[in-house]
Amino acid sequence: MYYGEKRVEDPIRWAMVGGGKGSQIGYIHRSSALRDFNFELVAGAFDIDPERGKAFGKELHVSEDRCYPDYKTMFAEEAKREDGIQAVSVATPNGTHYEITKAALEAGLHVVCEKPLCFTTEQAEELEALAAGKNKVVGVTYGYAGHQMIEEARQIIAEGKLGDIRIVNMQFSHGFHNVAVETTTASTKWRVDPKVAGPSYVLGDVGTHPLYLSEVMLPEMKIKRLLCSRQSFVGSRAPLEDNAMTIMEYDNGAVGYLWSSCVNCGSMHGQKIRVIGEKASLEWWDERPNQLTFEVQGESVKVLERGMDYLAPSAMVDDRIGGGHPEGLFEAWSNLYSRFARAMEAAEKGKSVDFWYPNVHAGVEGVRWVENCVRSADSGAVWVDYE
Amino acid sequence: MYYGEKRVEDPIRWAMVGGGKGSQIGYIHRSSALRDFNFELVAGAFDIDPERGKAFGKELHVSEDRCYPDYKTMFAEEAKREDGIQAVSVATPNGTHYEITKAALEAGLHVVCEKPLCFTTEQAEELEALAAGKNKVVGVTYGYAGHQMIEEARQIIAEGKLGDIRIVNMQFSHGFHNVAVETTTASTKWRVDPKVAGPSYVLGDVGTHPLYLSEVMLPEMKIKRLLCSRQSFVGSRAPLEDNAMTIMEYDNGAVGYLWSSCVNCGSMHGQKIRVIGEKASLEWWDERPNQLTFEVQGESVKVLERGMDYLAPSAMVDDRIGGGHPEGLFEAWSNLYSRFARAMEAAEKGKSVDFWYPNVHAGVEGVRWVENCVRSADSGAVWVDYE
Amino acid sequence: MYYGEKRVEDPIRWAMVGGGKGSQIGYIHRSSALRDFNFELVAGAFDIDPERGKAFGKELHVSEDRCYPDYKTMFAEEAKREDGIQAVSVATPNGTHYEITKAALEAGLHVVCEKPLCFTTEQAEELEALAAGKNKVVGVTYGYAGHQMIEEARQIIAEGKLGDIRIVNMQFSHGFHNVAVETTTASTKWRVDPKVAGPSYVLGDVGTHPLYLSEVMLPEMKIKRLLCSRQSFVGSRAPLEDNAMTIMEYDNGAVGYLWSSCVNCGSMHGQKIRVIGEKASLEWWDERPNQLTFEVQGESVKVLERGMDYLAPSAMVDDRIGGGHPEGLFEAWSNLYSRFARAMEAAEKGKSVDFWYPNVHAGVEGVRWVENCVRSADSGAVWVDYE
Amino acid sequence: MYYGEKRVEDPIRWAMVGGGKGSQIGYIHRSSALRDFNFELVAGAFDIDPERGKAFGKELHVSEDRCYPDYKTMFAEEAKREDGIQAVSVATPNGTHYEITKAALEAGLHVVCEKPLCFTTEQAEELEALAAGKNKVVGVTYGYAGHQMIEEARQIIAEGKLGDIRIVNMQFSHGFHNVAVETTTASTKWRVDPKVAGPSYVLGDVGTHPLYLSEVMLPEMKIKRLLCSRQSFVGSRAPLEDNAMTIMEYDNGAVGYLWSSCVNCGSMHGQKIRVIGEKASLEWWDERPNQLTFEVQGESVKVLERGMDYLAPSAMVDDRIGGGHPEGLFEAWSNLYSRFARAMEAAEKGKSVDFWYPNVHAGVEGVRWVENCVRSADSGAVWVDYE
Ligand SMILES: NC(=O)c1ccc[n+]([C@@H]2O[C@H](COP(=O)([O-])OP(=O)(O)OC[C@H]3O[C@@H](n4cnc5c(N)ncnc54)[C@H](O)[C@@H]3O)[C@@H](O)[C@H]2O)c1
Ligand SMILES: NC(=O)c1ccc[n+]([C@@H]2O[C@H](COP(=O)([O-])OP(=O)(O)OC[C@H]3O[C@@H](n4cnc5c(N)ncnc54)[C@H](O)[C@@H]3O)[C@@H](O)[C@H]2O)c1
Ligand SMILES: NC(=O)c1ccc[n+]([C@@H]2O[C@H](COP(=O)([O-])OP(=O)(O)OC[C@H]3O[C@@H](n4cnc5c(N)ncnc54)[C@H](O)[C@@H]3O)[C@@H](O)[C@H]2O)c1
Ligand SMILES: NC(=O)c1ccc[n+]([C@@H]2O[C@H](COP(=O)([O-])OP(=O)(O)OC[C@H]3O[C@@H](n4cnc5c(N)ncnc54)[C@H](O)[C@@H]3O)[C@@H](O)[C@H]2O)c1
Missing domain, CATH: 3.30.360.10 (Dihydrodipicolinate Reductase; domain 2)
Known part of the structure; x- marks a missing residue:
């Protein structure tokens, strides 16, 4: 039984690429990540349209200067900050997953990427190797598994x-x-x-x-x-x-x-x-x-x-x-995001985790x-x- | 809405081959055929074991002399009677369907045969042609269709x-x-x-x-x-x-x-x-x-x-x-047997029917x-x- | 497992009062009683309208002279026959149940009566006593119980x-x-x-x-x-x-x-x-x-x-x-009618039965x-x- | 369709009384209130046992000095702060609801109170009047209604x-x-x-x-x-x-x-x-x-x-x-808490709201x-x- 306790020491500073207003799957990422103090939303490049993305960021309580026009700017700018993002979720159309995930890993970020991770097994294995090399977590949101x-x-x-x-x-x-x-x-x-x-x-x-x-x-x-x-x-x-x-x-x-x-x-x-x-x-x-x-x-x-x-x-x-009360898809995703957070924290500490979650290999x-x-x-x- | 009225002028004189005591599917044949005065059970070769078949026939209210040791005897003996059987249902293991159905058609009987009709398409088409030639009905008990x-x-x-x-x-x-x-x-x-x-x-x-x-x-x-x-x-x-x-x-x-x-x-x-x-x-x-x-x-x-x-x-x-009362598989089969009876009567009168039923072609x-x-x-x- | 064997030595000679063409519940009485050779339908006063009742009787394969204009005539005429009816089912509107059941019992018949047995507990107990006195079975068709x-x-x-x-x-x-x-x-x-x-x-x-x-x-x-x-x-x-x-x-x-x-x-x-x-x-x-x-x-x-x-x-x-195949209400009723038949046979032989069924006391x-x-x-x- | 936008200008500063670790219903209050930036959890008297409450508050990311030993202290201390709480949820056993809700209203707070609001209609109407007098919202968590x-x-x-x-x-x-x-x-x-x-x-x-x-x-x-x-x-x-x-x-x-x-x-x-x-x-x-x-x-x-x-x-x-994805009880509660927040904001601005929610009258x-x-x-x- 779970009462909402933090499962990481400090909430992970987190951003999103995509998942803007009107997107199908953006909200459940936010709702799941932000639940229970495991992540805090501090930045975003939420939309292919920068203006729309910025306006939406404000509605999400993100400070204006951290609502970025695109993911490249975000990764670059956040890297300069002491309190820059530590992790990013990618909820854009499929064709962009490979490049954004790669860029994020190279920027030293943990990633939660929407499925499919990319288009070819070759690319996928490249990302897997990159994540391993960087000691970063890549979670993939096969949400029902939660x-x-x-x-x-x-x-x-x-x-x-x-x-x-x-x-x-x-x-x-x-x-x-x-x-x-x-x-x-x-x-x-x-x-x-x-x-x-x-x-x-x-x-x-x-x-x-x-x-x-x-x-x-x-x-x-x-x-x-x-x-x-x-x-x-x-x-x-x-x-x-x-x-x-x-x-x-x-x-x-x-x-x-x-x-x-x-x-x-x-x-x-x-x-x-x-x-x-x-x-x-x-x-x-x-x-x-x-x-x-x-x-x-x-x-x-x-x-x-x-x-x-x-x-x-x-x-x-x-x-x-308790049993009888229906849980729904949001709980499934929250369960995964909570594991993502713990895996990220463990990775930072050089530890391994004893639970499964849809990781980069699942993406592959x-x-x-x-x-x-x-x-x-x-x-x-x-x-x-x-x- | 149906109230149990006969759907043929006179109940069809009917026998079974197989479907003996302990068989899986024999009872539903009888229960469906005998419902509503469309058929009457007057003879049978109910069992591979003649004695068991005879004993069971008695329990089914069939007169002893018409409980036959095997289908060949039955077809031969019944052919001699004025009030001999007009139709037979075959509920024996698959390997016997072809020969029994063929023999029945050749004996001038309508047939209801269990699925599969036989083992090869060639045999099946032979039976189809034979039935057409003899102007006899062959129904196949794809019972759920009813x-x-x-x-x-x-x-x-x-x-x-x-x-x-x-x-x-x-x-x-x-x-x-x-x-x-x-x-x-x-x-x-x-x-x-x-x-x-x-x-x-x-x-x-x-x-x-x-x-x-x-x-x-x-x-x-x-x-x-x-x-x-x-x-x-x-x-x-x-x-x-x-x-x-x-x-x-x-x-x-x-x-x-x-x-x-x-x-x-x-x-x-x-x-x-x-x-x-x-x-x-x-x-x-x-x-x-x-x-x-x-x-x-x-x-x-x-x-x-x-x-x-x-x-x-x-x-x-x-x-x-009426709706709400659950009907079950027995009604489905009864609906088919009632169509079999009407098709048989129509065939005798040289008429065709305007309803579908699982016929010999379905068997093919x-x-x-x-x-x-x-x-x-x-x-x-x-x-x-x-x- | 049941294969359709008779459950009484000889089918009980049986008639119906009511349950005519167009009635809601007449058919399930016939379908259940006539299943499995426990009863045979030999007479009837099927309808409040004698002509309609007669026409319907014919469709039910009942010989014309035993299609009666009303139950009184039926009970009187059948009593005169060697092969007269032994049991009657009553499927008329409620208001007639008491008098018909009473008349039937007095005519020495077993009865299957639709619910409600009558209008007052007093009447019901009178019928219960009468049935006991006459050593006759009165079944009441609480059909779902089957x-x-x-x-x-x-x-x-x-x-x-x-x-x-x-x-x-x-x-x-x-x-x-x-x-x-x-x-x-x-x-x-x-x-x-x-x-x-x-x-x-x-x-x-x-x-x-x-x-x-x-x-x-x-x-x-x-x-x-x-x-x-x-x-x-x-x-x-x-x-x-x-x-x-x-x-x-x-x-x-x-x-x-x-x-x-x-x-x-x-x-x-x-x-x-x-x-x-x-x-x-x-x-x-x-x-x-x-x-x-x-x-x-x-x-x-x-x-x-x-x-x-x-x-x-x-x-x-x-x-x-076998399990998996859906049985429906007709089987439930057939199960009861089979018990009614056995109870009637037992009563004739002065024996008691070791199974329950909706009897006259259930009616009371x-x-x-x-x-x-x-x-x-x-x-x-x-x-x-x-x- | 909702994408997680804030529904109030500024998140409402919020605390809980009760709903401690191990309680049945505390977590769903937090999870629902904290979703979507409508409330922020800044204080609490989470437990009848002050130490346990304090320890739990830390796990909930509440600063230690705002984890209070009891609700009275909390209301008093928070009243002294510029950034003191604006609303409180009461998730304690029934017998305490009346006094805590009353105290909260008197302290100028909006309240979300667990059902039952209190023990007698008289008390309930007193609270209703008090809320009206203070122009404060009292929500009652009939959560399924959401x-x-x-x-x-x-x-x-x-x-x-x-x-x-x-x-x-x-x-x-x-x-x-x-x-x-x-x-x-x-x-x-x-x-x-x-x-x-x-x-x-x-x-x-x-x-x-x-x-x-x-x-x-x-x-x-x-x-x-x-x-x-x-x-x-x-x-x-x-x-x-x-x-x-x-x-x-x-x-x-x-x-x-x-x-x-x-x-x-x-x-x-x-x-x-x-x-x-x-x-x-x-x-x-x-x-x-x-x-x-x-x-x-x-x-x-x-x-x-x-x-x-x-x-x-x-x-x-x-x-x-989207349809097909199962939502659960947490969404129902979140829907209500979002209305509570909007009602509270409206009350502050002297406006009325055009949606229903389980308010103090529902509690009555x-x-x-x-x-x-x-x-x-x-x-x-x-x-x-x-x-
Ligand atoms: N895990 C699941 O159950 C699930 C369900 C739905 C969608 N998805 C996946 O999520 C991804 C998004 O799908 P969707 O249905 O939400 O798409 P969508 O078209 O509804 O939304 C895409 C969002 O991404 C933004 N966007 C597009 N390109 C961008 C870029 N280069 N930079 C920043 N933002 C950009 C758009 O503005 C929009 O807000 C897809 O990969 C899809 O396969 C997964
Ligand atoms: N339509 C359906 O839903 C359905 C369901 C079950 C079985 N079936 C078919 O019904 C047939 C019988 O299957 P079953 O499961 O009842 O088999 P079963 O083994 O339970 O019974 C076979 C019966 O046939 C008798 N028999 C065997 N050979 C005989 C012969 N030469 N002459 C006379 N009687 C003989 C046996 O004594 C027995 O009584 C099979 O062809 C099967 O495919 C159809
Ligand atoms: N056990 C059950 O589940 C169940 C379900 C439906 C009806 N019933 C009972 O069955 C009885 C009949 O109901 P129904 O819905 O079938 O009624 P209905 O009106 O549909 O049919 C009544 C039938 O009785 C005939 N009839 C009327 N008076 C007659 C008389 N004096 N003599 C001969 N025939 C007469 C009518 O002509 C008609 O055929 C009622 O008592 C009802 O409570 C029981
Ligand atoms: N809306 C619903 O669906 C729903 C469901 C369950 C319970 N409830 C209601 O919620 C309330 C709590 O029920 P529960 O099952 O969670 O109870 P619980 O016994 O599981 O938990 C009560 C919590 O309140 C704390 N507490 C008790 N007295 C306190 C006080 N004076 N100050 C601060 N904390 C105190 C306890 O330490 C504990 O953490 C009840 O009124 C109950 O009727 C509502």
Whole structure:
């Protein structure tokens, strides 16, 4: 149980690049970072439009002189200050992540970067190496992973309650882009433009989320080969896909399926993961994140609830309010940001941490998966060895 | 609304082959056929063990002399009687369907045959031709299709409320055979023996059910090519699979996915179908058959209920009790058996019928699909053109 | 597991009074009685309109001369036959139940009577005594009680898994009569007419159903006093109520609540019962009858499913198809009719039965409860001692 | 859509009384107030134990000299500072609310007080008058009311989509205190002690929450009389109840029911409200707060989702993240605290506000309802005119 105590000695001085007014994901970064005194927002280059960014910074209680026109200026100016920023979150369209993250690391900053980390595995591994070299943290906001029932699932599986894992069934398939909303919505427009979005749309935009959940729950399992079929039902989106089906084979003989979509009419999110073992299954749905279904073959179905004493201690440690009260996505993200802060503080002190979080390597793996999927799809939806 | 009126002039004199005491599916055949005076049970070769079959026949109120030791004797003896049987249902293990159905047609009987109709498309088309030649009905018990909400879905789609169809997402994935229950359960034992079961286990045993639902809902759509990956998680089942994933491409550009499994721990049935169009989606789950979810993108989710005035007339005609009262699988089957009876009567009178039902062609298509899946799977899970 | 074997030596010769074409509840009587060779329909006075009744009888495969113009003629004529009826089901509007049931018993018939058995406890006890004197069975169709999960609940409670019972929360509150549909619907018209319906509308029409479920689950508990508040939201229905709230105190210190309504807009049935003990709770909803929720305080919620091996043997004995396949209300009624048949056969042989079913005493208790509720309501919604 | 902009010119200087480490409800106050720069935490008397309070204050980033041993000292000391607190939240056991709130108002502070505001209507009205006299805001944390779907329900009802309101069905019935956990849990111990808890346990502790939801949704409806039956299933809790059933009559002829319980084994919260009108019903469940069920009689059930364009503008204004992403209780509280802040700022400027929030009058009404319930219950569960 958690009461809001600081989890770092001193709040980390923090800025944002992107996440401006009107952006989809900027607010949850701020709300999560600023919760519980782990970070304080002292600077920002919040918007591609400097004026708009400055005006917004003021509304966010950031002093005017630290509302910068762009990230380069910010990194340069802040570096000059005694009380300059120590960490930055990057919540801009995909195409800029690589360069901003690289620049931030080179400026000696810890980074929280939106997914995807970049466009190619090569770039991703470069960033991973750079972070290691600089001894800096790079967190990647696979935010759903912060839900406490994900940790509970991880523990149940680790204890062997499912037996050998056989099948991983995943989906993140919403319906919001069933028609060409990109003609009127800016945040969809860039998502279907390969120059800004990268080599994929839904695979990277939504598919990597449940993929990362599977990595958290099943840390030992490795993909051996996969096959991906992708479609552009709204034709103008080609070559980027608005629907994709990926079949995977893991090295332990298990198989997986991951359905990524933005044309699944009427579905709000449709992010689900079901892990099936020899003895039992676990299922989790991101729209009901406080529940986890645990089904032992031959027994009645059990529905576990967040915040209850029967859960694993590590699934209780981030509990912010007693069971029954619904927590939401903001708590999931806050749980991650709190780990980011502790990892950053530990890095500064030359210590390592004993908890998992979506780190730079998770970022690499997401990019790798998309790359393999695209390679398969673009070769005619054939099997490719996982590289 | 239906009050139990006979739907044929005279009840059809009817027998069963198989479906004996202890069989899984025999009872629902009887319960559905005998409901509402459309059939009367006058003979049977209910069991592979003649004595057991005879004893059971008596419990079913069948006169002793018409409880036969095997189907050949039955067809021969009944043919001699003035009041001999007119139709027979075949509820024996798969390996016998072809020969029994063929013999029945040749004996001038209408047939209701369990799925799969036989093992190869060639055999299936032979039976189709034979039935046509003899002017006899062959019904195939894709029983779930008789649920009224399936007809409602068909009508909604026919009216264009989904727009162009893009994705068909299907599954029938239960968990009852997660371990080698075949060592102790007879009805599983034959299912994993290729000689009795045929070229597949779960693809044919469960996968063809939602496939047929998709054929009912989407009569125009044709599979162009498919890819199937199958596994035997219980190793001794190889070459037969206990899990399979099939990706399909349709000729209109739509894609489909069908997950067949008997190792999905904790799942009761897990038979679901979701049809996604440009504008809206429909979803149905066989464990909650009285509901149908209709999701127009951008609107609140609608849950339709069986028996309500807002449904299509053709979805109301089989309504046996007002909305709110749950109907179950027995009503679905009864609805089909009532159509079988009417089709048989019409055939006798040289008339055609204006309603759909799972007929011999549906049987052919099920066999074809399994054959294509197996061909793909056994070639290394590659794409095969649909033949 | 049940395979359709006869449960009586010889099918009982059976007739119906009422339940004609267009009636709400006639069909489920026939469908349930005629299933599995326990009864055969040989006669009927199906309709208040003799011609319509005769025409309908023919559609039901009843020989014309045994389609009678009224029940009196039927009882008289059938008495003269060697093969005359042995049992009759009464599915007419409430106001006729008493006289028809009485006449049937006097004619030496077993009876299945719709609820309410009659209008007053006095009448009900008279019928109970008459049935005892004649050694005849009177079954009352509290049909939901036949669902197998009700028996499972009964067993769980009997085993003490809930501990002392504290609260019984019940409702049957649908929305179909939110406006004065009685102006156009015959079956609602008589329900709001005290002469035909009796002293209450929803209390008797729907409220007695969950009440009986509570009697089955909690055979030891007795109501000590109750308080009922009833309303006529559609004003023209007064003095009959279309909504009622009843609070009960039981002799063991437990309390109960039962909400009866036909103006609960949008609710299909809304029949639920939740039994809360010191240690655990059970909940059942008639629209999802194959599930039973079992909640032990401090543990994850368990959802039990019909047809599964972990259930009590007595909850499995009526299983007609494996778990996962949805059974519906028709199976629940069939389970009861099968018990009625066995009870009738036993009565003929002077034997007693070792299973429960909604018998004449259940009928008495339903009438008594309504009487007490009305007495309370009409005294200003005050507490009344249960009489 | 909301992006985290400040909603007041300058963050309000804020302190807490109670809500210390280990308390149930302290954290959500802080997390909600401190979000989005509307308040800043500058002082506190967080704990009945001054040392513990001080230590905790440090963990909350409060400077040591402003961590006070008790509220009196805090009010006195802060009054001396230029930058002294402007508002205080009270999250202590019930028995202290009256005196602390009164002292705070007298010290010229705005107050956010936990429910119940105090023990008697007389006290409550005194506080209401005092707040008016001082022109100070008193917010009362009926936190669930901040969920956006509550506002949506309010708007749907205001537009007349339900027609005349007939029935309000409410419950807040959890199971956490099925046995005497108070012997080991401090926060339960005081709840069953009349001196600290006041005249009721569950009526005030949980029942007033859905009651307030009904006041928000149905601002015009007034209770005319009510009847309450309360029980102490854990005997040692008497005279305080652990279960209560309240029937209400409203002045427009509607009726209501509210079930309050802490012995409803296995239920997490069980807070539900269903408002039934002549034409349609609305239902909301606090464990799935992002959904609202809207059922028009005769149409398919509609499930509305938070964050969707089809909602009322006033239900969208507090949207913090797009539809599909689950918001939780923290957002509901944050929405209220943001209104508290704006109301406080407006009060300072002598302006009024155009939005509702749980204000001091809501506090009065909660106390009044409990008082009436207790009066009824203690007179033998009889009807009492609402005073
Ligand atoms: N983790 C998640 O769940 C999640 C959810 C949504 C989006 N995302 C990711 O977040 C990123 C942003 O997505 P979004 O939907 O919020 O996009 P958006 O288009 O809604 O917002 C982008 C914001 O970045 C600003 N911006 C653009 N270029 C900039 C630059 N060079 N410098 C500074 N600011 C710049 C824009 O002004 C805008 O405020 C994407 O990479 C996306 O994949 C992640
Ligand atoms: N439509 C469906 O939903 C569904 C469901 C289950 C089974 N099935 C199909 O029904 C068929 C039977 O399956 P089951 O699970 O009931 O099998 P089962 O093993 O439980 O029962 C088979 C029955 O057939 C009898 N039998 C075997 N060979 C016979 C013969 N030569 N002559 C007469 N009787 C014979 C056996 O004695 C037994 O009574 C299979 O083809 C299966 O695929 C369909
Ligand atoms: N157990 C249940 O779940 C359930 C459900 C619905 C109705 N019921 C009960 O069943 C009874 C019938 O209800 P309903 O809704 O079917 O009514 P209905 O009005 O729909 O049908 C009544 C039928 O009885 C016939 N009838 C009327 N008087 C007759 C007479 N004197 N002789 C012969 N036939 C006569 C009518 O012609 C009609 O066919 C009622 O007592 C009702 O309470 C029980
Ligand atoms: N709005 C809601 O949903 C909700 C939920 C839970 C509790 N509550 C209310 O919140 C209040 C607190 O309940 P709780 O469950 O958190 O109680 P708790 O016993 O868990 O915590 C009470 C806290 O108050 C402190 N305290 C006690 N007396 C104090 C004093 N005189 N000065 C300063 N600190 C003092 C204690 O040290 C402790 O930190 C109660 O009035 C309760 O009704 C409201």
